[in-house]
Amino acid sequence: MADNRVVEGRMVTPAKLAELVEGEDVMDAEGIEDADRECPDCGGNVISVGYMPNITEFVTGYKCQDCEWSETDR
Numbered sequence: 001m002a003d004n005r006v007v008e009g010r011m012v013t014p015a016k017l018a019e020l021v022e023g024e025d026v027m028d029a030e031g032i033e034d035a036d037r038e039c040p041d042c043g044g045n046v047i048s049v050g051y052m053p054n055i056t057e058f059v060t061g062y063k064c065q066d067c068e069w070s071e072t073d074r
C-alpha cells in the first residue's frame, strides 16, 4: 500500500497505526496523513489516522513517528 509510513523505525499500515494509538485492534482505518504539528515530547513529525474503534465511534488518532507519544481527539 502506498500510504504505509515509518513509525518508530517500523513500516506501518493505516490499520496498524490506528492499533498503536488505540492499544488494540480497530474495525476500520482511513489513510495516514501528516498532522502538521510537532511531537510535544521529542519534536518529531506527527502523523494522523482516522479510524473506527467500534461500529458507533470515529476517532482521529495522532502518533509521533519517532517516539511512543500518541493521542486521540476524544
Ligand SMILES: [Zn+2]
Residues within 6 Å of the ligand: 039, 040, 041, 042, 043, 044, 064, 065, 066, 067, 068, 069
Ligand atoms: Zn515524539
